[in-house]
Amino acid sequence: MANEKNSNNFKISPWFIYVIVIAGFIALNYFGGSGFQDTTKISYSKFNEYLNKGQIEKVIIYNKTEGEAYLTKAALKDKANAKVAKDMLGGENKGPHYSFDIGNDEVFQNNIEKAKQEGKIKDFDFKAKSNWSELLITLLPFVIIIGLWVLIMRRMSGGAGGGGGQIFNIGKSRAKLFDEKTEVKTTFKDVAGLEGAKEEIQEIVEFLKTPEKYTILGGKIPKGALLVGPPGTGKTLLAKAVAGEAKVPFFSLSGSDFVEMFVGVGASRVRDLFKQAKDKAPSIIFIDEIDAVGRARGKNNFSGGNDERENTLNQLLTEMDGFGTNTHVIVIAATNRADVLDKALLRAGRFDRQIYVDLPDIRERKEIFEVHLAPLKKVADLDTDFLAKQTPGFSGADIANVCNEAALIAARNNKAAVDKQDFLDAVDRIVGGLEKKNKIVTTEEKRAIAVHEAGHATVSWMLEHAAPLVKVTIVPRGQSLGAAWYLPEERLIVRPDQMLDEMCATMGGRAAEKVMFDKISTGALSDLEKVTKQARAMVTIYGLNDKLGNITYYDSTGQSEYNFSKPYSEETALVIDKEISLLIEEQYQRAIKILQENKDKLEQLANILIEKEVIFKDDLETIFGKRPFEIPAEETDIV
Numbered sequence: 260m261a262n263e264k265n266s267n268n269f270k271i272s273p274w275f276i277y278v279i280v281i282a283g284f285i286a287l288n289y290f291g292g293s294g295f296q297d298t299t300k301i302s303y304s305k306f307n308e309y310l311n312k313g314q315i316e317k318v319i320i321y322n323k324t325e326g327e328a329y330l331t332k333a334a335l336k337d338k339a340n341a342k343v344a345k346d347m348l349g350g351e352n353k354g355p356h357y358s359f360d361i362g363n364d365e366v367f368q369n370n371i372e373k374a375k376q377e378g379k380i381k382d383f384d385f386k387a388k389s390n391w392s393e394l395l396i397t398l399l400p401f402v403i404i405i406g407l408w409v410l411i412m413r414r415m416s417g418g419a420g421g422g423g424g425q426i427f428n429i430g431k432s433r434a435k436l437f438d439e440k441t442e443v444k445t446t447f448k449d450v451a452g453l454e455g456a457k458e459e460i461q462e463i464v465e466f467l468k469t470p471e472k473y474t475i476l477g478g479k480i481p482k483g484a485l486l487v488g489p490p491g492t493g494k495t496l497l498a499k500a501v502a503g504e505a506k507v508p509f510f511s512l513s514g515s516d517f518v519e520m521f522v523g524v525g526a527s528r529v530r531d532l533f534k535q536a537k538d539k540a541p542s543i544i545f546i547d548e549i550d551a552v553g554r555a556r557g558k559n560n561f562s563g564g565n566d567e568r569e570n571t572l573n574q575l576l577t578e579m580d581g582f583g584t585n586t587h588v589i590v591i592a593a594t595n596r597a598d599v600l601d602k603a604l605l606r607a608g609r610f611d612r613q614i615y616v617d618l619p620d621i622r623e624r625k626e627i628f629e630v631h632l633a634p635l636k637k638v639a640d641l642d643t644d645f646l647a648k649q650t651p652g653f654s655g656a657d658i659a660n661v662c663n664e665a666a667l668i669a670a671r672n673n674k675a676a677v678d679k680q681d682f683l684d685a686v687d688r689i690v691g692g693l694e695k696k697n698k699i700v701t702t703e704e705k706r707a708i709a710v711h712e713a714g715h716a717t718v719s720w721m722l723e724h725a726a727p728l729v730k731v732t733i734v735p736r737g738q739s740l741g742a743a744w745y746l747p748e749e750r751l752i753v754r755p756d757q758m759l760d761e762m763c764a765t766m767g768g769r770a771a772e773k774v775m776f777d778k779i780s781t782g783a784l785s786d787l788e789k790v791t792k793q794a795r796a797m798v799t800i801y802g803l804n805d806k807l808g809n810i811t812y813y814d815s816t817g818q819s820e821y822n823f824s825k826p827y828s829e830e831t832a833l834v835i836d837k838e839i840s841l842l843i844e845e846q847y848q849r850a851i852k853i854l855q856e857n858k859d860k861l862e863q864l865a866n867i868l869i870e871k872e873v874i875f876k877d878d879l880e881t882i883f884g885k886r887p888f889e890i891p892a893e894e895t896d897i898v
Contacts, residue, residue, distance in 0.1 A: 300359070303361065306326070306357065310374055313378075314340075315329065315330060316330060316331045317354075317380070317381060317384075318383040319385075320386070323364040324361055324364075326358065327355035328355060328359065329354035329356060335352075435512065436509070436510055446500055447461060447500045450493060451626035451655075452620075453493055453497065453616060453623070455614075456614045460484065460591075460614065463481065463543075463591070464501055464505045480587065481589065482589065482590065482609055482610070483579060483609055483610040484610065484611070485592050485593075485594070485605070486616055488615055488618075489595055490595050491654035492617065492655055493654075494616050496655070498511070501591065502545070507542050508542040509543045510545065512547070513546070514547065514552045515548065518551060518552065518567070526571050526573070530578065532544065533578040533588065536588045542589075544588065544590045548593065549604075550596040550600060552575065553572055553600045553601055554572075555602070556572065556601055618652060618653075619658075620749065621648060621749065624646075624647040625643050631662040635665075635677050636675070637678070646682055649729075649746070650686060661689060665677050665681040665684070691736040691742050692736050692738065693736065707776070709741070709866075709869045710771050710861070710865045711772055712742070713861055713864040713868055714768045714771020714850070714861065715767045716864060716879060717771070717861050718764045718854065720886055721857070722760040722764055724759075725760045726746060726747040726748065727876075728745055728879060729744040730743075730744045732874075733873075758803070762793050762842070763850050765790050766783075766786065766847045767854070768783050770847060770853075771861060790846070791843065799812045799813070800813040806834060812826045812827060814826075857883075863882055
């Protein structure tokens with residue numbers, strides 16, 4: 260039975276067939292013509308010379324135009340014929356030995372008959388020569404070119420796939436079908452956090468399982484649900500859970516699967532996808548990264564009137580809610596660029612629900628950690644609450660990466676289990692990059708870096724709304740020469756004084772260089788970039804500037820990126836630039852003042868940093884005392 264199975268699964272590579280065909284043409288060239296025999300072309304007069312000497316045994320004439328001469332054994336021993344005595348393989352050449360062209364066939368025939376009568380030649384014959392081998396050799400390049408073209412087209416359209424290959428199925432949908440025959444192990448139990456999103460998605464699954472529960476009251480099943488949120492928050496994971504939970508056919512594909520170089524293919528695939536879904540209704544269609552085909556029409560369209568992407572979008576709009584009906588077919592889509600989607604796609608009747616999948620909060624991060632920690636060998640007393648607090652702003656994908664990186668670090672250090680320090684090192688590795696302990700840093704540069712980082716630590720310690728410090732290091736990591744780790748509060752709204760304190764703490768590094776050395780350096784590039792973005796946001800987005808007032812130039816639709824003009828005048832642009840500069844300079848001077856008041860402590864902290872290379876919160880408490888603005892840990896816990 261095993262042999263039978265293997266024989267049934269045996270597949271022949273297309274390249275193997277091409278090699279056989281080419282080898283056949285080459286063999287035909289040899290065996291269809293003169294084979295492996297070495298035939299030398301001679302003139303007609305030379306042939307007459309051999310004929311008069313009686314050295315020719317037999318002559319064959321083809322089409323009365325070409326002749327082939329076979330030499331006698333005695334003639335083959337002559338040194339003059341040594342070149343044709345052996346064939347290509349070194350064996351005896353049985354002929355023909357010479358070929359020649361015939362001028363007047365009647366004269367030649369008279370001469371050959373006369374020679375036979377005189378006994379100078381034993382035999383001669385007239386034959387019709389076939390030119391099939393020459394014709395096939397002539398056609399060989401065209402056959403190879405056509406074969407390569409077919410191969411390329413098949414690869415471009417998804418490879419060989421039954422019945423003549425995908426070149427004839429290029430307009431068919433590429434959606435992967437998950438049904439009762441396909442085992443999908445992901446369920447809602449595997450999706451930690453995202454309670455609101457899970458609730459709405461579960462309801463959609465219930466619509467398809469028991470539609471009469473909702474339709475009995477006159478309600479209609481939603482046509483579609485759009486999952487929106489930052490990258491890595493679990494949008495595709497939710498869709499996998501739907502595929503695992505729903506006992507209905509689930510068609511999964513990406514938005515880019517509709518895109519093809521051929522005109523009309525995208526629209527054709529949309530039609531075929533919905534046709535398959537209707538045939539298997541009730542069913543679910545999941546389109547990941549729908550912004551690949553769902554971008555707003557008429558924006559930044561430089562490709563002419565017949566835009567393939569727009570045709571695909573138009574067909575998608577028609578299929579979701581057009582003249583026809585799609586009963587019991589629900590479309591779920593995911594994107595992190597909802598702002599660029601076409602408004603017609605987002606209207607009620609198409610995507611009825613927009614489900615926002617946000618970054619997890621501290622409680623949800625704990626649940627996500629517990630899911631990803633399950634397969635790891637970890638120490639028994641690992642505190643998941645601590646890990647959740649150490650990863651503010653991390654998405655589900657980031658947390659999965661932290662767990663994996665911690666396991667790799669533990670294995671690198673030959674540990675039997677993954678412990679708390681491995682997770683802290685993993686967070687540092689992901690946020691800051693790999694440590695470069697072998698980087699060459701001069702003593703003067705090391706002191707400048709230490710003063711810079713000590714400046715950040717000092718200013719943040721002295722400001723109420725600055726993020727609490729975790730640790731400071733001057734070990735080069737990634738692209739930075741030093742780094743300070745903070746644990747920011749998870750705020751839902753931010754006030755101006757909080758933003759200003761953060762900006763002041765960010766400028767603390769350059770301010771410390773100014774206070775200690777009366778010089779500044781290029782080491783504050785990332786700090787300047789950060790504060791410039793914050794100041795610009797305060798002035799132009801959040802309306803937190805007194806000079807400009809309650810006005811914003813932020814466009815939530817995302818369409819402003821296609822405009823060639825600014826939404827404000829040149830005079831306003833000057834005011835914006837001036838206010839941004841004033842904000843930053845005020846916080847820079849504020850940081851300098853704080854550091855001048857604590858110059859001795861700043862120097863002490865920098866010296867400890869040079870000695871230890873890494874300092875923690877406890878070292879700052881030793882120098883500065885308890886931070887007056889510290890909130891007790893029990894007050895920060897979320898119930």
